[in-house]
Amino acid sequence: MRRTWGGLWVAAVAMAMALGAVAGGGARAAAAGPDGAGPVRGIYLGAGECTDELLDALRDVGLNTLFVTNNTYDLAPLRPVVERAKARGLRVYWAMFFHGGPEIERGFADNPRRFVRQDGTVTQRTTCPLDEVYWEKAAGERALMLAQWAATEPTIAGIAYDIEMYGGASDYDWDQFCVCDRCWAAFREGRSGVPAASALPAAERWPWLTRAGRTEEYEAFQRAGVRRITADIARRVHAIAPNMGFAILPYGTIFADDVPAGFGTAKLPCPAMREDTYSAGYRMDVEADQARLDREGAHVRILIGLWAHKRPPEQWPLHAYLSATRVGGYWLYEEFPFSRVFLRDTGEPLRFTLQGSPAEWRSAFTLANQEIDRRLADPDYRPALMPTRLRRTDCAMDLSVMPLVAPTLAKPDPVAWADDGFPWTGEYARVELRGPGEQVTFALPHRYGGPHQVCVLLAGGPASPIVQVRLDGKAVGPPLDTYSPRLTPALFEAKADLELDATPHRVTLEAVGKNPASTGYVIRAESALLYYLGPFCPEYYVIGPFPNPEHRGFLEAYPPERELKLSASYPGVDGKPVSWRRMEATGGFLDLEKLLTPNEWTVAYALTYYYSPRARPARLLLGSDDGAKVWLNGQLVWSEMERRGNDADRDRVEVQLQRGWNQILVKVEQGEGGWGLRLRMTDVGPKADSRWRAGP
Numbered sequence: 001m002r003r004t005w006g007g008l009w010v011a012a013v014a015m016a017m018a019l020g021a022v023a024g025g026g027a028r029a030a031a032a033g034p035d036g037a038g039p040v041r042g043i044y045l046g047a048g049e050c051t052d053e054l055l056d057a058l059r060d061v062g063l064n065t066l067f068v069t070n071n072t073y074d075l076a077p078l079r080p081v082v083e084r085a086k087a088r089g090l091r092v093y094w095a096m097f098f099h100g101g102p103e104i105e106r107g108f109a110d111n112p113r114r115f116v117r118q119d120g121t122v123t124q125r126t127t128c129p130l131d132e133v134y135w136e137k138a139a140g141e142r143a144l145m146l147a148q149w150a151a152t153e154p155t156i157a158g159i160a161y162d163i164e165m166y167g168g169a170s171d172y173d174w175d176q177f178c179v180c181d182r183c184w185a186a187f188r189e190g191r192s193g194v195p196a197a198s199a200l201p202a203a204e205r206w207p208w209l210t211r212a213g214r215t216e217e218y219e220a221f222q223r224a225g226v227r228r229i230t231a232d233i234a235r236r237v238h239a240i241a242p243n244m245g246f247a248i249l250p251y252g253t254i255f256a257d258d259v260p261a262g263f264g265t266a267k268l269p270c271p272a273m274r275e276d277t278y279s280a281g282y283r284m285d286v287e288a289d290q291a292r293l294d295r296e297g298a299h300v301r302i303l304i305g306l307w308a309h310k311r312p313p314e315q316w317p318l319h320a321y322l323s324a325t326r327v328g329g330y331w332l333y334e335e336f337p338f339s340r341v342f343l344r345d346t347g348e349p350l351r352f353t354l355q356g357s358p359a360e361w362r363s364a365f366t367l368a369n370q371e372i373d374r375r376l377a378d379p380d381y382r383p384a385l386m387p388t389r390l391r392r393t394d395c396a397m398d399l400s401v402m403p404l405v406a407p408t409l410a411k412p413d414p415v416a417w418a419d420d421g422f423p424w425t426g427e428y429a430r431v432e433l434r435g436p437g438e439q440v441t442f443a444l445p446h447r448y449g450g451p452h453q454v455c456v457l458l459a460g461g462p463a464s465p466i467v468q469v470r471l472d473g474k475a476v477g478p479p480l481d482t483y484s485p486r487l488t489p490a491l492f493e494a495k496a497d498l499e500l501d502a503t504p505h506r507v508t509l510e511a512v513g514k515n516p517a518s519t520g521y522v523i524r525a526e527s528a529l530l531y532y533l534g535p536f537c538p539e540y541y542v543i544g545p546f547p548n549p550e551h552r553g554f555l556e557a558y559p560p561e562r563e564l565k566l567s568a569s570y571p572g573v574d575g576k577p578v579s580w581r582r583m584e585a586t587g588g589f590l591d592l593e594k595l596l597t598p599n600e601w602t603v604a605y606a607l608t609y610y611y612s613p614r615a616r617p618a619r620l621l622l623g624s625d626d627g628a629k630v631w632l633n634g635q636l637v638w639s640e641m642e643r644r645g646n647d648a649d650r651d652r653v654e655v656q657l658q659r660g661w662n663q664i665l666v667k668v669e670q671g672e673g674g675w676g677l678r679l680r681m682t683d684v685g686p687k688a689d690s691r692w693r694a695g696p
């Protein structure tokens, strides 16, 4: 859920912040360094992970900021980290999360001011957002403690709060405003017509505001209160340590605009760390949010959260680059130690599948940060990561761009597409042709075949021609007139459904004429998108439900992981026997919520087979609700424990098929709500000779 500030910042002085300046300085001071100027290339990790060896690797790949978790009130765990970081020119934020931890106990001990939801219910483990005592216990005391140290230690960048502080235990109450007695009394002050708290029970306050048309006024009041409290903490900290900043995560919650706006100053803008980018990476709607924050005069810089294992390493550099050159930077997140990502595979089982080797991860982020540095040093630099270094013939249009501009290879759902804020990169291959009949060719190193929706995006302008787009010689739609009186974003779209061979592809753009108003033959190519349209697995053998309390069933190996015997029966939830049954995936979707009971906090296994006439690489496309593990021919190839909805093709797993039938076993876990699975394969080979069947 997103909300906007409305007119709250009308009175604020609009302050244009130099792009890329997060912790002081401007664009010209952008190079990374211990002074912290320039975009954040951060990493979120535990104090215990910060060994000399890992910090060496992080410095070597060009990261500059550590967000080090420490949920205590003790600075001791940070001391060795700061020493090591200092020796390597890295900066450190003390990061902590609020999730019903000690700060709740401390806050409640003195001042049990509980959050009252809009329906009048009182939460037990969440404090009122305007509870200054709690803010002081949870946030202020720690910031002031750190400030004493930061005053003489420039390695300390600041303090980073995970503001799930309004989400004690599993209540995420910060999706609402608080209508407790004290909030209500404060709202009444200086306002006419508002009944006293004593005259209006808590459950009737929000309905009253709704009837009176005053909910926005109430929201504005709460938000201003949160900003006042956080700004007060920042003021006191800066009196001690003028260079100590604040950061918050996650960005995107109800007070997520207000908390960083309170903490941020013109000198030290507050990084707001997004988590809704973990899988998708950089998205253009983030840029729109940043522009809005800038317009509203908030000293906030958005950082893009990248959850390392969610993509193979080669897909991250462009996301990192866009994040650092267009918003405040990026930060890496992972649930297992980063030594596994950047140093060595220890062979211990992971809950998640990490694609790529440590060497590949190091080289991906080295590339990303080198490109960022080059761009910061030279605004005209055209990065190698973008499809912009194109010459007239046979230029490379890197398909690694594709996942960036299209978060999924699925056929886009028009609504989801719009909601996601289609991520135009805004950078084009500009090619000036001499006249009609001349063409430019781009190579697409996409090696998968089968039915695809092909979409090539072109920008228009006053000197743009009529363009015929072709893929491997086949027309991608009719000719497009890309003339426009002004330069446009890549709004011109050539689109067609084509059967592709499993070979590298070529996109050809030919000028076939021009609008009489157009002054030339300048083609601006933005990107090519290939959406796979192949069939989903139509049926499975399914066994379940097995218990999954608090995700523990996801981690536990139930009998189907040890033996695949379709005649077997095992104890499932509550000891009731479960056995394998053949089930249809209607329209490609295996609806486990409908097919199995009970269907909350459970797991099930789905078995299917895929035929390949020869050994060959393929890409398995998985959408599951919630998380899933996948075994191909008995080998675990994917593991993703996550609460999520079913988006087709959300996980892309590079696999190696063997000749003949390949066994695919999927374990799908369920929390609450929907539960199901979609699976298909982008095969390298002609479509006709591959097929699915449920049983062995």
Ligand SMILES: [Zn+2]
Residues within 6 Å of the ligand: 114, 115, 116, 128, 129, 130, 178, 179, 180, 181, 182, 183, 184
């Ligand atoms: Zn309250």
